[in-house]
Amino acid sequence: MSMKERFLKKLNFIPNLGTLKQGRLVSQLNSTETLLDQNLHHLPPSASAYIKEDQKTHNLAALADKIHESKHLAEEALLDICEQLKIASPPTPNHNKLDIAADAETPSEAEKQNEEENPLSLTDFEEKCPPGGKEAVILYTTSLRSIRKTFEDCHSIRFLLESFKVMFYERDVSLHLAYREELWWTLGSRQIPPRLFIRGKYIGGADQVVTLHEQGRLMKLLEGIPRRLSTSPCTACANIRFLVCSTCNGSLKVVLADGNIRCPQCNENGLVRCPICTSN
DSSP: OOHHHHHHHHHHHHHHHHHHHHHHHHHHHHHHHHHHHHHHTTSOHHHHHHHHHHHHHHHHHHHHHHHHHHHHHHHHHHHHHHHHTTOOOOOOOOHHHHHHHHHHHSOOHHHHHHHHHSOOOGGGSEEOOOTTOTTSEEEEEOOOOSSHHHHHHHHHHHHHHHHHTBOOEEEETTTOHHHHHHHHHHHTSOOOSOEEEETTEEEESHHHHHHHHHTTOHHHHTTTSOBOOOOSOOTTTTTOOEEEOTTTTTSSEEEETTEEEEOSSSOTTSEEEOTTTOOO
């Protein structure tokens, strides 16, 4: 017999138990009343009426106690079955904890008022100026997709700056090794992109920049930055910001009369900076 069949069998047995007990109680009460009627014939009418009334009250109280006991036994049997089948009721959600967490995430009125009275400015950030970034927006990124999160973070910050239509200079550390060394020297440690600098102030990585944008503060930090009027890509490099070296055609070597030498015009990847969109 399966577990389900045994469970249904026990459930069907529970009401029958109560019914049998109630039927047995009723039969006992009827027999008691019959015997009482036979004995009351020998008593005066007033005494017999009093005894009958008292006996009925006692019988009703006993019947109520038996019914209550029967229900209690049925409940215990049902709980025992549920425990055997390992049936547990779902946990009741703690609404108080949820409310406390929601209140903790919601900024208080005092914090909002403090933000309005003391707005965030560039003076609140650490001064770390990369080369050529005193009055400009410099974004260090990477175009390598080997680490997906890093690539997506770089794309997110680039998209934010483009949506604000401000002039910024992107420096891809994967295309130009000098940019990576420049970033490490500016921050004093080996940090990975993206890293944003505004007017010689270090703003932070992807998490910090996105948080500032969600709070509506990033646009205030970009106030005064020249607007980017053209939305079309660069006609020379298509916004890649690098071109293949025209001197060595990316081979890194130049053929001379006395032999081959390292091309002095390009970087380690055989690329040169685009003269149109990377004037900074």
